Amino acid sequence: MTETAFEIALAARTHDMIDACTRCGKCVEVCPVTGPAGVGDAAPQDVIGGVIDILRGGKGTAASQAWATGCALSGDCIEACPEAINPRFLLAMTRVALKRNTVDLRERRKTGIENFRLVADGVKVLSSVQLTDDELARLGQKVEGRLASGSTAKEGERPDFVFYTGCNVLKTPHIALYALDIMDAVGVTYKVMGGPNHCCGVIQLRTGDTEVSGRQATSSLDRLAEGKTGVISWCPSCHVQFTETTIPTIEKMRGARPFEMTPFMLFLKPHLERLRPLLTRPVPLRVALHRHPGIRGVTEAGVELLRMVPGVELVDLDQPAVGLVGNALNALPEYKRNLHRAELEAAAAAKVDALAVIYHVDYREFCAHERDWPFRVVNVLEIVGASMGLDHATGFKRLKIMQDADAIVADCADMLAARNIDPALAREVVLKAMLAEQPLPLGR
Known part of the structure; x- marks a missing residue:
């Protein structure tokens, strides 16, 4: 070939x-x-x-x-x-x-298609049952069959940045909405891109299909090059895929880099002094931060951000920080379970009020443990948002804690009907993209 x-x-x-x-x-x-x-x-x-x-x-x-x-x-x-x-x-x-x-190419390509569809269905169903039309449009997703612009720039002007969500954060969309609130607050303009229409190609790369991965990533990359200053990324897997595989390869092909990509937490660092006066409401919590070192500086930025919030007492659990993000440890399931168990036990022993995570993957994997442990599981931006007087519903956690696919689908029946989503598809998504994603079983 x-x-x-x-x-x-x-x-x-x-x-x-x-x-x-x-x-x-x-x-x-x-x-x-x-x-x-x-x-x-x-x-x-x-x-x-x-x-x-x-x-x-x-x-x-x-x-x-x-x-x-x-x-x-x-x-x-x-x-x-x-x-x-x-x-x-x-x-x-x-x-x-x-x-x-x-594995022969046909089988690899088939696996890539199946995995892509699982992500696409998960994003569509789980975002649709949690968000209003306006919120979907704000996140650049399809509303009534149309792809929303998701831009805060004036008509005819390029935004300062493209905010690239990746796909899976849209399953826990409150996190992305807080990120947009913060960008609004510090005064930058942006266009939101993400979801399966702007796939980074990592799903296909993992199957060994470099042709489809390259084609998908290049297509998304060309559309991302709309910001005057570059691209802000949320998803760490997408960030590594673009910055270590796609962008350098395109640079070798074309002789120039199309843009620079900066993780959201590192984007915030030069804007922290503009954000500080907006953190007006005390958030009296003992907080432990779940940490990953895969993108240097992100955890440290999360620590700095939490320390700015009045009322927060940051507690170091002295646990190992391993991997890029939670699902990067999927090849080592027992090791991953042991890390999760040790951190939950350490958080309980430290009598924290909240275990905070930065990335959406870790939120999905940890949030239902809130049912069984004496502390909340939150995203860092929820704490920041609370201090700013902002609030977005954490629907994913509420649904996952139910631990019953039929009960979850019944709970979402009105939204599923309004979005014209087949309840059978929704049940499959709940089973595969929500309940099955539980590295450490619930219960103490």
């Missing part, structure tokens, strides 16, 4: 990094998941050497395959590399190679 221009450029970037790699093994040495991933006592130099072998068409070693498939995208390897290459990107390409070596 003939490679596309995107695939050729992607392969060229990979081989440039392979050629620059000295096999020193420092990336393996600092990785926090070599143990849980099953790397064993293999020498770090042999593990990275096996990765390079896979990328050059070989089979590598059992340890190198385990390291690649168990990668949680923590990013420690990037900082540790003395050659300034990106081992996290090389491991992503290794997983692509392993998929290509073991």
Whole structure:
């Protein structure tokens, strides 16, 4: 099959990094998941050497395959590399190679389509039952069959930024609405893009289908280049996909970067002094922050933001911070469950009032535990919003705590009818995209 221009450029970037790699093994040495991933006592130099072998068409070693498939995208390897290459990107390409070596293209493409449909159906159903037409339009989603503009810029003017939600935050849309409220408050204009119509391509990349992934990501990238200052991202998976796979590959193809992408929490940092006077209402809570190190500076920005809120007492639970985001640990289910259990127990022991998360994935995975533990599970922006006098309903949590697909569908019956959504589809979404996403079973 003939490679596309995107695939050729992607392969060229990979081989440039392979050629620059000295096999020193420092990336393996600092990785926090070599143990849980099953790397064993293999020498770090042999593990990275096996990765390079896979990328050059070989089979590598059992340890190198385990390291690649168990990668949680923590990013420690990037900082540790003395050659300034990106081992996290090389491991992503290794997983692509392993998929290509073991699964034929037709099956990989079929899996990609099925996974994309699961996300698309989940976003459509779960956002539709929680939001009004105006809220859907504000988030740039279809209302009465039309795709809303989602822009706060004056007609005919380019917005300061494009706010790229990704797909899955729309399942917990209150988080995205708080982000828009905050951008309104600090005085920037933006256009909202996201959802399946602006897919980042990571779903297809995970199946090893670089052709469809590249085509989807390039299409979305060209539409995102509308902001005067760049793109603000919410989803960490989309951010890594764009900044480490798509944008550098497009730059190699076209000779220039189309835009820079900044995570929302890092976008806020230079605006904190404009936000501070708006945090007028005390929020008397002992708060622990769930942490991920995958995008450097995001957790630290979350800490700084919480410390600005009057009344908040921040508690450090002294728990490991691993991975890019919750679902990046899905390849290590028992390890992930143990991390969740330990953090919930530590939060209870510390007598916190709230366990706060930054990312939407972690919110979906933790929120129903509120039923069984003596503290709330909230998003950081809920706390900020409370201090600003803002409030958005947390419908996802309320529904998930029910833990009964039929009861949830019955609860949403009026909204489903108003949106012309088949209750059978809604039940399937609830089962697969809500209730099944529970790494640590409920109950203490």
